[in-house]
Amino acid sequence: MSEAISPLATPFPALPMIAGVTPRVARARYKEWDRCDLTFVELAEGTSVAGVFTRNICCSSEVELGRAHVAQGLARALVVNAGNSNAFTGYRGREAVEQIMDQVAAHLGCAREQVFVSSTGVIGVPLPKDKAKAGVEAALTAQPCNWLDAANTIGTTDTFAKGATATAIIGRQKVTFSAIIKGSGMIAPDMATMLGYIFTDANVAPALLQRLLSKAADATFNCITVDSDTSTSDTVLAFATGKAAHARLEDESSEGADAFAAALHDICRQLAHLVVKDGEGAQKFIAVSVSGAVSDKSARKIGMAIANSPLVKTAIAGQDANWGRIVMAVGKAGEPADRDKLSIGFGGVWQAKDGQPLPDYDEAPVAAHLQGQEISIEVDIGLGQGRATVWTCDLTHGYISINADYRS
Amino acid sequence: MSEAISPLATPFPALPMIAGVTPRVARARYKEWDRCDLTFVELAEGTSVAGVFTRNICCSSEVELGRAHVAQGLARALVVNAGNSNAFTGYRGREAVEQIMDQVAAHLGCAREQVFVSSTGVIGVPLPKDKAKAGVEAALTAQPCNWLDAANTIGTTDTFAKGATATAIIGRQKVTFSAIIKGSGMIAPDMATMLGYIFTDANVAPALLQRLLSKAADATFNCITVDSDTSTSDTVLAFATGKAAHARLEDESSEGADAFAAALHDICRQLAHLVVKDGEGAQKFIAVSVSGAVSDKSARKIGMAIANSPLVKTAIAGQDANWGRIVMAVGKAGEPADRDKLSIGFGGVWQAKDGQPLPDYDEAPVAAHLQGQEISIEVDIGLGQGRATVWTCDLTHGYISINADYRS
Secondary structure, X not given: OOOOOOOOOOOOOOOOOOOOEEEEEEOOOOOOOOOOOEEEEEEEEEEXXXXXXXXXXXXXXXXXXXXXXXXXXXXXXXXXXXXEOOOOOHHHXXXXXXXXXXXXXXXHOOOHHHEEEEEEEEOOOOOOHXXXXXXXXXXXXXXXXXXXXXXXXXXXXXXXXXXXXXEEEEOOEEEEEEEEEEOOOOOOOEEOOOEEEEEEOOOEXXXXXXXXXXXXXXXXXXXXXXXXXXXOOOEEEEEEOOOOOOOOEOOOOOOOHHHHHHHHHHHHHHHHHHHHHOOOOOOOEEEEEEEEEOOHHHHHHHHHHHHOOHHHHHHHHOOOOOXXXXXXXXXXXXXXXXXXXXXXXXXXXXXXXXXXXXXXXXXXXXXXXXXXXXXXXXXXXXXXOEEEEEEEEOOOHHXXXXXXXXXX | OOOOOOOOOOOOOOOOOOOOEEEEEEOOOOOOOOOXXXXXXXXXXXXXXXXEEOOOOOOOHHHHHHXXXXXXXXXXXXXXXXXXXXXXXXXXXXXXXHHHHHHHHHHHOOOHHHEEEEEEEEOOOOOOHHHHHHHHHHHHOOOOOOXXXXXXXXXXXXXXXXEEEEEEEEOOEEEEEEEEEEOOOOOOOEEOOOEEXXXXXXXXXXXXXXHHHHHHHHHOHHHEEOOOOOOOOOEEEEEEOOOOOOOOXXXXXXXXXXXXXXXHHHHHHHHHHHHHHOOOOOOOEEEEEEEEEOOHHHHHHHHHHHHHOHHHHHHHXXXXXXXXXXXXXXXXXXOOOOHHHOEEEEOOEEEEEOOEEOXXXXXXXXXXXXXXXXXEEEEEOOOOOEEEEEEEEOOOHHHHHHHHOOOO
């Protein structure tokens, strides 16, 4: 947490503890720093787990093993290492992860497959086994901590602690979600991976939890971009302890499954937005809403082409309603579009319609909107019913300073 | 030509005039400036033409008509407007282009289809017909100019004039190429499109010229990137007047076709490199060479993922041999790769092999290499025989300043 705090930062919310979830933190000293850098979260027996992981094929051992472990559906513990991503470290890196899993499994008396490990930080250096061992040892017996401590401990280059909460009613029973996340962007020589963890006391079958998490992630985490780059370690895990007194959600038709899915989606959206708001150098939060595409998928692809365009992102940084750059980004997305049916607006004011600038376009409200911190861009393709919204931040001198202005 | 000259600029070469090619320039005053902004190049009867155009589907009328006109194979004239791209202007923009074509065709007594028009500059404003008419009128009767004048006249936000020449021997006859280009990047409210024009006195059938240009463009213009954004007007045209006294090149088996193809490829590569060297904010020219991919196509896709990565580009700006960011970019390319077979080097020195950092890696020569202006990155995927080289520039504060630090 070394950089200046993001101007888009929000205060850490009051996150309730979740029945069956006990977070603890410790100092493994993966780097030369005096802060907690190892998070250990103990989960009640019978906790369901689901996960979504980076699509980067050069992924870390943590991701490989996590993906395999999620398949069996149950979790007893989560360990997060900060300061060393353990990525690109071959078999030695994998051994360190397995050592942590075995150490925790032995302590809890569970299978190795029920222990989940994430790491974030410098790459190319195998996670030091001795530091990991002592750190885990300390964490296993530490006093339980609150969510703010845990959120700070999983952070690396984050400029503020990020958490979110939500509730849902399932069969007259209130269930609660608390979640923490770190990210985004990458800062050399560290990779500031996105790692998110969602905890709930709801009682949910693992397969259903996985389907609902995948669906929610698709419309939230998979709809954000900071700089188009993808970490080798991105991970979001959801844990449901089943401590709430409601009938188990077995599938989408179970009573309350809709409410649970809505709350899960809400918390994923909150977390995803927090990641964008801590984007490297971000000064503005940008929502790009695309309508009228031939399909939702096509709309999202067009939205991401806009959100990833350096020219669009610098225009927003410059508070410039540069619709020409948006035309350009739509055209390069590789999706069906027709120049003469395209409409583009900012902050709800159409600037160009049907492929031509509006002659009576009123610049004043758009200029005022672009001076704010939350910017919206509306694009209508004019071809169909496909819709999507994606989120990003602007591209500023801050991004260059963080990522270029150093020597290794 | 308003920005500071690129540190990667090279002096304009001595470009020979080409038999059958007569360039002239004039003032159409598309903007409030006192400079020539309309280029008219007259071509001898029987000149073959070939073209490659932007893949951006929101393209300009100039591109739509140019693509159609190239199909008939012959050219008598080229007109280039600077200061107004005429993009996203609907039918009114198209009418302005057709007016220019008709005006030139009437003067030369040729078909409209043999006149090629390009425009670059502000978008969303139809090219003013009156200014275009007067400008063309002046150009038709102006004194012939040299290539440097023409190169300056097609330029907009370019920081230096860009030209290239080459020769080939076809059946004991020397043929000559002279070429000019403008670009790259886009600068608001102008779009700084890439427009390139190659002139040769060689005698080449249009169909062969098109095949050879497409092939050369694929390995040169399609292998460069400044910021991953694609102009709506990018165009490269090749004109062969047939004035050289050699037997016509009809197909790839014609005597000298190989030599012609090699020279065309060489001039395309020169032009493409010049565009990168005038990339917005560029301080370093970067060649990314990928080997060991499953195919050449796969290698290029991986190379472009690296060349487009903001994190890689900022690392080079920071003179940092950050191989972790290259691993990340390889992994997100969506192409076959294996973390444990990947090798990465800078300036010919391997830093990581088979997925792990080299323990005896010598930083000194790499650090020296990264302090230079011409940077090479080598990536071996370790899976096959596919190879590709792509070129880009670094991402600096200059890019942000040019693209964000203004108000419209």
